[in-house]
Amino acid sequence: METVRVGIIGTGGISHVHVKQLREINTAQIVAVADPSLENRKQLIGKFNLEQIDEFNDHQDMLETIPMDAVLICSPHTLHYQQVVDSIQHGCHVLIEKPMACTLDEAEQLIELAKKAKRVLQVSYQRHFEPSFLYIREALSKGTIGKLTSVTASLYQDWKHLTTGTWRQNPSLSGGGMLMDSGSHIVDVLLWTTGLKPLEVECKLEKHKTHVELDSFTTIRFENNVVAGLNIVGNAPCWHETYVFCGENGAIFYDNGKIVLRRLGNEAIIHELPPQTNNSDKSFIDAILGITEVKVPGEFAKEVVALTEQIYRAAGYQAITSVK
Numbered sequence: 001m002e003t004v005r006v007g008i009i010g011t012g013g014i015s016h017v018h019v020k021q022l023r024e025i026n027t028a029q030i031v032a033v034a035d036p037s038l039e040n041r042k043q044l045i046g047k048f049n050l051e052q053i054d055e056f057n058d059h060q061d062m063l064e065t066i067p068m069d070a071v072l073i074c075s076p077h078t079l080h081y082q083q084v085v086d087s088i089q090h091g092c093h094v095l096i097e098k099p100m101a102c103t104l105d106e107a108e109q110l111i112e113l114a115k116k117a118k119r120v121l122q123v124s125y126q127r128h129f130e131p132s133f134l135y136i137r138e139a140l141s142k143g144t145i146g147k148l149t150s151v152t153a154s155l156y157q158d159w160k161h162l163t164t165g166t167w168r169q170n171p172s173l174s175g176g177g178m179l180m181d182s183g184s185h186i187v188d189v190l191l192w193t194t195g196l197k198p199l200e201v202e203c204k205l206e207k208h209k210t211h212v213e214l215d216s217f218t219t220i221r222f223e224n225n226v227v228a229g230l231n232i233v234g235n236a237p238c239w240h241e242t243y244v245f246c247g248e249n250g251a252i253f254y255d256n257g258k259i260v261l262r263r264l265g266n267e268a269i270i271h272e273l274p275p276q277t278n279n280s281d282k283s284f285i286d287a288i289l290g291i292t293e294v295k296v297p298g299e300f301a302k303e304v305v306a307l308t309e310q311i312y313r314a315a316g317y318q319a320i321t322s323v324k
């Protein structure tokens with residue numbers, strides 16, 4: 001295979017980012033899209049001059065009609081599971097937007113299915129390609145700040161305001177609130193940069209009179225005596241993402257993309273980072289073509305689903321399973 005033929009399920013906001021990235025790859029060709037919203041399909045097709053591709057109301061019709069090698073899933077969360085199953089059953093490799101599924105059981109089923117079918121199953125956690133997070137991961141593994149002792153991870157977002165009246169505040173489509181949605185990236189960063197297993201979880205969350213939680217405050221005890229605070233705040237005026245990784249010899253501060261390394265009694269070191277050279281879509285296409293390994297495999301993303309489920313349970317909430 002020299003060119004990977006790609007179909008897209010879900011043509012809302014995030015699909016525009018993927019289409020832009022896919023069009024920069026000369027080994028990928030978008031062949032079809034599926035979305036029950038005619039308006040969203042037309043917007044995507046019009047914006048990127050994709051008038052030559054086929055469009056469908058229903059993803060099954062797309063999979064049955066158009067020959068394709070890979071599918072990109074950009075739909076509401078509780079639809080992911082069945083759409084991945086259907087795509088793999090049609091022989092396609094799959095890149096799923098986060099979260100991979102809404103329960104650990106479903107995530108495990110998807111991994112098994114992809115393994116049996118020998119298909120690539122990748123999840124779109126783009127921080128794995130961002131120089132600042134690559135720096136943090138490498139610094140922690142090299143012992144730049146000594147043994148890690150604690151992590152504080154916080155995401156503030158005007159999530160309540162942005163999601164009012166949308167599927168994101170409807171639990172049967174979202175599977176949860178901001179933790180399940182944007183918070184999934186922060187859970188990803190905690191697990192991927194530290195490589196540690198969570199042992200104990202406690203959580204308080206608040207819905208602020210909506211149907212899903214907006215704010216959640218979680219404490220996690222990881223292996224190796226590392227403790228962490230995970231603060232997801234959906235009732236905020238803007239996006240603000242911060243992490244502090246403290247170790248026995250120093251700390252790494254991340255503030256909206258800026259990295260500062262601090263050591264006791266020393267001047268702060270501001271890190272200039274190299275430009276980004278890879279992204280979720282390029283790495284997915286390269287993995288299908290056998291050029292690189294799968295950078296964000298289902299096996300890893302499953303751990304994000306597991307911790308997310310554990311957090312909701314700790315707060316007394318039952319996980320919402322997928323629409324099948």
Ligand SMILES: NC(=O)c1ccc[n+]([C@@H]2O[C@H](COP(=O)([O-])OP(=O)(O)OC[C@H]3O[C@@H](n4cnc5c(N)ncnc54)[C@H](O)[C@@H]3O)[C@@H](O)[C@H]2O)c1
Nearest residue numbers: 009010011012013014034035036037040074075076097098
């Ligand atoms: N990686 C990131 O930074 C990032 C950012 C935004 C969204 N996302 C993820 O992308 C996914 C989509 O989010 P979005 O912001 O694009 O939402 P959106 O509301 O803008 O778009 C969702 C689209 O899915 C469509 N849809 C609904 N039911 C469908 C069905 N049965 N089949 C196919 N399409 C269907 C809707 O009509 C809509 O066009 C979610 O999983 C979300 O968490 C990821």
